[in-house]
Amino acid sequence: MAATAPSLPDRAPTPDGRRRRRPRFGVYALLVPASAVIAVALGYPLVRQFVISFQEYGLRQQFGAPAEWVGLKNYRELLTDSYVWTVIGRSIAFCLVNAALTMLIGVAFAVLMTRVTRGARITMQVAMLLAWGTPVLATMTVWQWLFDTKYGVINWVLSNVFGLHGMEGHSWIIDPTSFFFVATVIVVWMSVPFVAFSVYAGLTQVPGETLEAAEIDGASARQRFWNITMPMIRPVLSIVALLQVIWDLKVFTQIYTLQRAGAPTHDTNLLGTLIYSFARDFAKAGALATIMLVITLALTGFYIRHMLKEDEL
């Protein structure tokens, strides 16, 4: 690996002040193991899925019959199916609502953490960590128990503490609207800690001198927040929001386990679970997964372009 051990004269300062080492092929060797694993276990399946989305791949092909090229047939069938459009719309709405709520609550919690006593802050951090660190399946299990129709504590609190007696024996996941309400509560609950911690870490890096200077110049607390703090933590905010949109669009486990708990699948499918339900028709699943990737890129492309331009990468 020649490039990891360049001799000193190899490095000349460049005009932008950054030291540039002239790498030879060695630097690429460092990227080989990671690239190989990603290529084999993600890249190849992705390409294969893309290719097969233009073929006929039903039960016959699973038993060895050669796949026929059918062009855009799978895409045409999917995109002329009004149910698919319903699911796409539902997924985008779910993603945007969840990402927005998560960001809003997460940033609010981060700011809150800067305004409280040390003890309160540590309490909050422990609570967030517990929610964040719990395995998703354990989480899903306990939420099902909380929302349980007969013995769930949420129904009990609503009917006995808030006097909503109609909530006794209420089933939360039968009705699609209330199913998505439950799913949103769970997803937001488990996503907020990551946002809160990241944004809080960003907030602690805002230099106090700058804020002080602004205060001396007469800026109000609100002006300081919007004109100094916010712009300074913007890189953190954008990357966190980007990840949130990506994650919320491909949400699967939460929806799937809630469906397994007895919700009607047809009315509660999102893109992830719809693709999963196509498991027998590999080609259609591939086509829909490709459509989903395009939607993800459409929702996040603006951000990524912006980040590239700002050289935040």
Added chain:
Amino acid sequence: MSTLSATTAPGRTRRADGAVKSRAPREASTGRTQPRTSRTIWSVVAVLVSLAWVFPIYWMINSAFLPLDKIENPTPTFLPFGGTFSNVRRVLDDDSFWAAMRISVTVVVMVLVAALLFAFVAALAISRFRFRGRKAFILTILIVQMIPAEGLFISQYKVLDGWGLVNRSAGLALVYTAAILPFTIWMLRGFVAGVPIELEEAGMVDGLSRVGAFFRITFPLLAPGLVAAGVFGFLQAWNEYTLALVVMTDPSQRTLPLWLQGLVETNKATDWGVVMAGAAVIAVPVIVFFLFVQGRMTSGLVSGAVKG
């Protein structure tokens, strides 16, 4: 909870010349002139929010210790007084639990060794060198994370099937490693970039070889980053459900999350106490582990996001 102070540990700021400057933690960066009463009010709000957030976890542990007649009771029991260990014992006496534990541990160890090693050298390359294709590589890492895994699992299954890796820990470890590598590289590059190259050069001026300088100076400073990345990988591999569902079709090859889902489906509406005990037994070790290292994980992510 001394480890928690890691979250408020000195933030590193990078100056234009690339040097790292450490600052002492401040109590509040946005409200230094805030009066005491408002601080008290906000603190109360913070504690209430914390209670609401932690309640599901508390409820899981509480229910794990309640006997069946307290679980199946119209009035919930809020404190586990007079509780029982029988739920937890039933889980721990279950052979299928230990079989799943063995599979999960095997997979996690394989994932961690591969992912840390591969991500580390890749992070080194993209943060210490400028080369053709560097930006493309970073962009690929970012985009790879958007791939809807749910659409890929059948092709992933087929690839593994072709190599006889279905229902094998190594097969699951391979797809897990690929899934966590992008984020691990992203995270580690922030840590690598945070160690100024000048330190290494100073070591070389003092007579260390380039490799020696790296291992004696830079590597120790990266240890926290590697620990954080390791924990991240551990959590992902330990908690993952969807791919395990597809790859480990043989019930004797279940990982812990699959085992838990099985437990839910056999016991729900009959005994939530056992289900909660199962959930708690899987969750508690992870939570403890997580509490120890999370601060570094977050700061790694943030620094990964703002510098290169």
